[in-house]
Amino acid sequence: MTYKVLVLDPVSEDGISELLEHPNYQVDVNTGLTEDEIIEIIYDYHAIVVRSQTKITENIIQRARHLKVIARAGVGVDNIDIDAATKFGVIVINAPDGNTISATEHTLAMMLSLSRDIPEAHKELSEGTWNRGAHKGVELYGKTLGIIGVGKIGFGVARRAQVFGMNVVAFDPYLSDEKAKESGIEKLEVDQIAEVADFVTVHTPLTPQTKGIVGKSFFENCKPGLRLVNVARGGIIDEADLLEALKANKIGGAALDVFEEEPPTNMELLSHPSVVVTPHLGASTIEAQEKVAVSVSREIIEILENNTIIHAVNAPRMSENINRELQPYINIASHMGSVGIQLMNKPPNEIRLKYHGDIAVDDTSMLTRSFIASMLRPHFGESVNIINALYFLQEQDVTYKVEKKGKTKGYNNYLEVELANADEDLVLGASVLDGYGERIVKLDDYQVDIKPTQHILVINHIDRPGIIGDMGMILGKHQVNIASMQLGRSNEGGAALLSLSLDSRVSDEALVELSVIEGFRDVKQVDLQI
Template sequence: MHRVLISDPLSEDGIKPLLEAEDIETVMDSTMSYEQLLEAVASAEALIVRSQTQVTREVIEHAPHLKIIGRAGVGVDNIDIDAATENGVIVVNAPDGNTISTAEHTMAMLMSLARNIPQAYHQLQQKRWERKKFVGVELKDKVLGIVGFGRIGREVAQRAKGHRMKVIAFDPFLNEEKAEKSGVTNGSLDEVLQQADFLTVHTPLIEKTKHLINEETISVMKTGARILNCARGGIVEENALYEAIQSGKIAGAALDVFEEEPATEHPLLSLPEVIATPHLGASTVEAQENVATDVSYDIRELLRGGTVRNPVNLPSVSSEMMERLAPYFKLSEQLGSFLSKVVDGTLERVNVYYSGELLDVDTIPLTRVAIKGILSHHIGDRINDVNAFKTAADKGITINEQKSTRTKGFTNLITVEVETDKEKRSLAGTLLNGLGARIVQFDQYSIDVVPEGHLVVIRHTDQPGAIGRVGSLLAEHEINIATMQVGRTNEGGEAVMVLTVDKPVVGECNEKLGQVEDIKQVQCLTI
């Protein structure tokens, strides 16, 4: 008999796959103290939580029989993923269960914002009948700008089109073909900001999207535009939004999430132009049932020897295979991460080539890690070694893996090549005995660079003085160069310069580098 412990409140209809299984004993107790949880989990093979239970390393290490942890929802911030992986415990979540509920909540907020419904109702509660004060705007023919065109963004778009809105979307994985198929316009971030009458965000919260909507991005929006955030607190810089509403630049905002929650005393709530809800995007009977069902199904299948649909961490690899692959994992991810930050356009295809010592091993785990490195730049921690392939497929990205006897003089070589709708870029790396990971080729240029730290990649014309001008400019801004590599194909032609520096090159220094004579492109990245 398999034992499943549920430590947070869940829909009983949602956990029917477990309750109806004759070979599974399900114990539900959402009132346990942390000490009681440690005791209860000791005999469990599976643990299901929502956001209340903190699944720490201690909890996992107190559960010698634990095979799987299910998070009935999307985020897994309350689960120590590293500890789970180290102890051979698979973590699953329910990424699709609240898609409809969040999209519908966004539309409810959109319509409420357009017609001032909460404010008008509040006045009625105060026994005031003020029709003229709450004149709204129609949605028909208005432009809805969507930042983030994943599952939820697409659902919002379909509903907005039903209101005869014009939809323009920005997503790093959206191209013209996909946009046309969805009936929306594909735009850059600036184009979406400039055209939107209503702007809604549906991205994960990662370094790249934190405070994406800020003073600078708000400044390019239409005066009188409105902003919605039913995704993650922190995507919208709240102080900037407050000031923009106060100044009249932004006509109003609808917020379901805040950077710090609960947010009952937030200054934005004092503005009559703001409507808000207490993080209700996934709070429907159906969504709660869906996430519980999805997780219950995965747990039941795993306990019976099957496979899971929504894994979050890496499944186990044989110790023999892991021993051979382990040295290459970091290099593979670094190659993918590097390329993702220098390539331009919408990603369409990734080719990974292996040669030398890697010819006779299963390199699929390495390819997963390379894909993870590429996608994490846009998606963040939601991407891992296991779901990288599925996520790439969902984004319409083709993955190709090949092996070759051509080693270019190296005992081992990994080459990652990405193709977008605009260009093709490649990066080759190796492990040098005693020296660690090295990038040995960037596009057609031979170089020798350690793939970590702060890097500056410069495309330039091979002319005397170019290197000196770069060095002098960095020195003026007190940025020390650790290493410099220059690759060229012929004298006086195109060349690439890759520098490792002691601190990031940002702001004025970055701008001035791009203006240096003979320099065509500057890209600054951190690996």
């Protein structure tokens, strides 16, 4: 199969060389397009690559009926409609690590430029004016740096600032006391940072919680002469409040690489003498551009060919090691969803998933999504996948609950699911057995040992002599070979369960004949994608 990839923004050609040279991929680079122009050509593309310029809207995603992946060659995904992508089952990936060094270094460059008035001094001297007295700066040494958002970039800035001799205080709701202590960082709230910091830099995503986190109240409480740096996302610092603070001389200056609107139009802010600006250059280094392009190129190939997801924004993120360890359980969870929906007469309105053992310690969301996607697929077709499975489930008003417990007797790891509607209940249990692989080991009250195969027959019946022979004669007459058979029963002559792995599908005619065998109460055929 040939996969089509559309590159809509300029990216490093060396970075996407794996896609360009791969025999299974057709890569088209077409930059600077409008939304309407993209909609005209997008229909049969499997993947899109963008940076920050092109906006991927719901209209584009809805038109791209073959689209599987939207790749952002960078960190922020503000220009991608994540909700629409999730709704239509499209994976959105980014490259969160590729520009870490570049953004960290640009933050320090902006801080130094701001502290020593480098841009204005350069401008004057390049125009022939020698004016040393007008550009008296401040040292970083001994100053307090406040960091709002201490992820990889925030920590990188902190370490470099400490080398300059700066004291570092920081706010991040996920920064533990232990991590702060070992990093030499003092934890403070945002308003406390405003009171003590000489420099403040922000390194958070733009969310409803972080939008305008540095705004009017921050400036009212800030230390006189404060200098601000934003190389993260426009909108974290409220630009209107920032301009007012600059006009009122409440702060010493600001260095901005990102803006609420890009390209920015607020020329009063851009041209203010105490403001240093760059046109969103945080990730614009040769090394960073190549790293992020390589990262998303490799992940596009992994997703389209191996279903391996590492840096998805709208799906569980899994390292390659965890993905390998959980893959057998992802497979059995998927098979359980398919078996469960085919054994029920109508879809469930309640689902309870239980995870036991070591897998309960891991992030089980991929297992949950795999189960639900397979369960929904008979009704929604290929439009449902692990990305939008929970969305589809919510749309159908089906409730689900996940429970995690310690090891259960007999299994290192065990999955169990209960499906229920107004008329019926179904329980399935499964595990992955060393040396034997995936097994469904429980079906309602019966202990079973069903290996997921392409064709399975499940029969509830009353145990009686000769019933297996009657069944075998009908299957033999219709040229259906039994690969393996399991029998579970409650007691002699009581309720029993037959499960058969077959070499071929049972015809409708044969199913009718089986259903009228004396003692057979329910005959269900299950087909799996193996």
